[in-house]
Amino acid sequence: MRIGAHEIPNALIVAPMAGVTDRAFRKLCRRLGAGHAVSEMLSSKPRLRGSVKSLRRADHEGEPGPIAVQIAGVDP
Secondary structure, three states, X not given: OEEOOEEOOOOOEEXXXXXXXXXXXXXXXXXXXXXXXXXXXXXXXXXHOOOHXXXXXXXXXXXXXXXXXXXXXXXX
């Protein structure tokens, strides 16, 4: 499957799920055949950007690209 310039091995994509799709779960899903896995939702609020939870959710070290993150917020 191709999205723009990015190729994904198959059309099996793990959706972002709060409290579930952390890095370990995404890596497990990829190992079991998912073509792509989206990380948990991150807040767009600047005061939360540097929190321990936000930094952990944004950590994609060791994961193959492309990386996708769901961003939540109401103020553009």
